[in-house]
Amino acid sequence: FWGIKIISSVVMAILCVMCGYEVNVSENQEAINLYTTSAPILMLLTTSITTPIVEEGIFRLGISKIIKNKYLFIITSGIFFGFLHIFPTDLNIVYALINSIPYVTMGMVLAYIYIKEDNIYYPMILHGLNNFISMISSFALEKIKKYCIIERNFGVIMKDLLENLM
Numbered sequence: 001f002w003g004i005k006i007i008s009s010v011v012m013a014i015l016c017v018m019c020g021y022e023v024n025v026s027e028n029q030e031a032i033n034l035y036t037t038s039a040p041i042l043m044l045l046t047t048s049i050t051t052p053i054v055e056e057g058i059f060r061l062g063i064s065k066i067i068k069n070k071y072l073f074i075i076t077s078g079i080f081f082g083f084l085h086i087f088p089t090d091l092n093i094v095y096a097l098i099n100s101i102p103y104v105t106m107g108m109v110l111a112y113i114y115i116k117e118d119n120i121y122y123p124m125i126l127h128g129l130n131n132f133i134s135m136i137s138s139f140a141l142e143k144i145k146k147y148c149i150i151e152r153n154f155g156v157i158m159k160d161l162l163e164n165l166m
Contacts, residue, residue, distance in 0.1 A: 001109060001126060008105035015098045028085045028103075036138060044135045052127035055081070059107060060114040060123055074111040081107025106130070
């Protein structure tokens with residue numbers, strides 16, 4: 001699962017570079033990051049528990065009731081899942097479609113797991129675990145960035161202090 005996620009993110013980054021776009025986080029991820037700073041525990045619980053239950057209920061259970069062909073279901077479920085995480089957007093359409101690649105891919109993988117296991121709990125748990133790891137990573141990166149800023153500022157202060165003493 002995570003290997004496919006990494007590969008799809010690399011493909012997205014390569015396409016962004018080839019098309020002359022910046023490789024940035026999606027607007028969806030920016031919104032999550034914003035809410036995370038104001039209510040981190042609530043966001044961790046929401047993204048790790050509530051969101052996977054709701055999204056898997058809609059994109060796997062709901063769509064599978066409508067589309068019976070498993071291949072068409074996997075593709076459709078993935079596309080709907082991916083596009084919901086990108087659109088609506090202010091990005092131009094090509095950039096938005098490129099940014100949707102990791103989300104569409106993950107949606108298709110979760111749909112495949114649902115079909116293969118014939119059990120909604122597998123994709124729910126995997127989706128929740130993915131979001132949990134992403135949130136914990138986001139928290140850790142924020143702490144590391146703050147630490148690096150403090151260290152860099154401390155280094156500048158120490159350098160200035162030493163230069164003034166000499």
